[in-house]
Amino acid sequence: MRSFIAPRPKPFLSLFSKMWIVFIALMSLFMLMFNFYIVFEMRSFKQGMIDLTKEREMLEVKIDENDAMIGSILRQKALAEDIFSNNTLLKDSMNNLFDLVPDQITLKKVEMERNSLILYGISPTQDAFNFLLAAPLKSIFHTSQTTFYLTKAGWYNFVSINKIMSEDEIRE
Amino acid sequence: MRYVSNLDRSLDKIDIMKLLIFLMIFLVLTFVFVFLLIIPHIKEHRVLQAEHKRVLIHKTRVENLFLERESELSKLKTENAHVVAAFKHPFSHEEFMVYAKKFFSDVSLVEISKGDYKKEFVEYELNVTSTLKTPTNFYNFLEGLNQYSSIVQADFPIHLEATKESITSIFKIKVYDTNVTH
Numbered sequence: 354m355r356s357f358i359a360p361r362p363k364p365f366l367s368l369f370s371k372m373w374i375v376f377i378a379l380m381s382l383f384m385l386m387f388n389f390y391i392v393f394e395m396r397s398f399k400q401g402m403i404d405l406t407k408e409r410e411m412l413e414v415k416i417d418e419n420d421a422m423i424g425s426i427l428r429q430k431a432l433a434e435d436i437f438s439n440n441t442l443l444k445d446s447m448n449n450l451f452d453l454v455p456d457q458i459t460l461k462k463v464e465m466e467r468n469s470l471i472l473y474g475i476s477p478t479q480d481a482f483n484f485l486l487a488a489p490l491k492s493i494f495h496t497s498q499t500t501f502y503l504t505k506a507g508w509y510n511f512v513s514i515n516k517i518m519s520e521d522e523i524r525e
Numbered sequence: 526m527r528y529v530s531n532l533d534r535s536l537d538k539i540d541i542m543k544l545l546i547f548l549m550i551f552l553v554l555t556f557v558f559v560f561l562l563i564i565p566h567i568k569e570h571r572v573l574q575a576e577h578k579r580v581l582i583h584k585t586r587v588e589n590l591f592l593e594r595e596s597e598l599s600k601l602k603t604e605n606a607h608v609v610a611a612f613k614h615p616f617s618h619e620e621f622m623v624y625a626k627k628f629f630s631d632v633s634l635v636e637i638s639k640g641d642y643k644k645e646f647v648e649y650e651l652n653v654t655s656t657l658k659t660p661t662n663f664y665n666f667l668e669g670l671n672q673y674s675s676i677v678q679a680d681f682p683i684h685l686e687a688t689k690e691s692i693t694s695i696f697k698i699k700v701y702d703t704n705v706t707h
Contacts, residue, residue: 385558390671405583412587422598427610432643441671459687465681517559
């Protein structure tokens with residue numbers, strides 16, 4: 354057998370097969386790329402969740418710190434308000450006391466306690482004391498006792514003990 | 526082209542069997558990818574996406590709460606700047622004497638006791654002995670006490686005694702501090 358044409362090598366894969374293989378390979382590549390995209394996104398979600406959780410925990414710690422600080426400031430504020438109002442009250446009550454004392458009467462000594470007031474002083478007459486100072490004192494305090502001593506000059510030294518009773522004492 | 530088509534006639538005469546085989550391979554591979562890889566991953570992706578969203582919402586809520594507290598705290602701090610600074614300010618005898626000498630002469634300060642007050646604060650009690658010209662000085666002293674750099678409360682007993690030219694006063698002050706406990 355002899356051929357008039359030179360033998361040509363037959364391609365291992367026909368064009369038809371090559372096209373199919375390329376087509377299938379492209380499809381697979383596309384699928385794999387899509388899959389990797391999803392996997393990548395899932396990984397970023399996971400990382401994001403870890404970051405968010407860390408951030409949230411940090412914020413929770415900060416909230417606790419802030420709460421403690423807010424509480425502390427509120428307690429300080431309450432105590433300070435209490436103290437400031439006590440100071441103001443003390444100032445007012447001293448002011449009132451000195452306003453209460455008329456010009457005729459001279460105070461020598463004042464002892465202010467939480468629930469009592471002891472006044473030492475000189476008055477021209479017993480009546481002057483009783484009308485001008487004892488009356489307003491009686492309206493403020495629950496009990497008011499005064500002792501007079503006559504001085505050489507004919508004036509009266511007085512000791513006035515005034516008390517505010519606590520609620521328990523009043524009930525008794 | 527002509528040369529090639531002379532070589533390869535596979536496109537001119539399509540082999541049905543080959544076509545079917547390739548089609549089968551294509552379909553099988555597609556199904557394998559879709560059912561074994563993509564669908565399970567998409568399901569997982571959806572779950573993760575929902576979870577991520579939930580975590581994000583939770584964090585945003587906590588963040589809002591944090592911002593709320595932060596603004597509340599800064600508001601409180603600015604409103605009570607004097608009080609907060611006064612509690613932090615350590616009480617010093619010398620400084621108090623400088624203040625008291627504006628109103629009194631011959632001031633002396635004796636510490637009586639030091640103790641905890643409501644766990645958070647330290648309470649010092651001091652006796653102040655002083656001489657003053659008129660009771661007005663005492664009012665001014667009490668009035669200025671609320672603006673003093675430490676938290677100081679004037680307290681009973683208060684003893685005032687008139688001498689020939691001036692008034693001697695003995696009274697107690699309580700000083701509050703947060704320094705030692707924090």
